[in-house]
Amino acid sequence: MMKIFRKMFSRQWALTTLLVVAGVGVCARLGLWQLDRLEQRRAFNAQVETMRAASLLDLNLETPADIASMEWRAATVSGEYDFENQIALRNQYHNGIYGFHLIAPLRFSGGAVLVDRGWIPAESDSTSADWRVYDEDGEITVTGQIRLGQGKPAFGGVADAPPMDGTRLEIWNNLDLEKISAQIPYPVLEIFIQPNAQTTDDAPPIPYQPVIELTEGSHFGYALQWFTFATILLAGYPFYLRKQDD
Structure with missing residues (x-):
């Protein structure tokens, strides 16, 4: 040896x-x-199994301090959208068609929370004025899942840099909740709601729920x-x- x-x-x-x-x-x-x-x-x-087994969280009744630890829990909230502070998330697809996801604050009695309203086609929908055709007036009830944002871009992605002059960035590459919340003139929760998707949803904005394989x-x-x-x-x-x- x-x-x-x-x-x-x-x-x-x-x-x-x-x-x-x-x-x-x-x-x-x-x-x-x-x-x-x-x-x-x-x-x-x-985490997914535990949160899916938890009861439905009504944000109108309570907003737990540890809500950021509750990703994938079912939640519901009723309030009115603030479309003046709505933004769009680029590079989103539905049935192979390029478009955006509209992200808007929903204001309710206990505060405000961002909601991923869903997909819209990219045709001429590149400014906030174009998105107003998708406005939903009055009180809206949203039921979906609690989700966390994307603090940093995925591999090969491009980070968002809000304008230095203090103007709003309307189209984002990443769902960076901290940066997006910083340009909203009132506090919002550190999570967003991803509404439940229905097979009958065919009119934009079309909600999206990711398919999760628990393997x-x-x-x-x-x-x-x-x-x-x-x-x-x-x-x-x-x-x-x-x-x-x-």
Whole structure:
């Protein structure tokens, strides 16, 4: 065994040994990363299941201080939309058609909350004046799920930069609730409501609800693969060197 060990670090094999050690480290790290992803997935599944089992939250009756921890809980609220502070979220699709999602504050007796009203087509709907054709007057009752915003853009996405002159940014790349709320002249909750979607919803704005698969995915299998690769390198390299002496 000492002979093999000395051979590993000989001038002839030192670089190969270094590459093998690096390969083992990379494979092991990727395996641990997949296990971490698995734990994140399990935590997400538990959050969704717990919140879906919770009772319907009526925001007109209570707005819990820890509402940001209640993502995916069903909620309802009645109030009136403030269309003067409505914004649009770009790069949204419905049945393959490009458009926007309209995000508007709903003011109610206990405060205000942003609502993702749904998808509208992009045809000539690029300014807030164009969006007014989708206004809903009077008191509106919205029932849906509590959702959190997107604090930073997805990989490859573009961050939003509100104008330095203090004017409103009307079309956003990301649903950054903190930045959006900062340009609304009154406090809003740190969540938004994503209304329930109905199969009969065919007139814009069309509500959208994501389809969630409560599975653990393939993370555990991928972790086993990476650990197997690390083991093969770790055990196979000395065996290969031994064969070279035969």
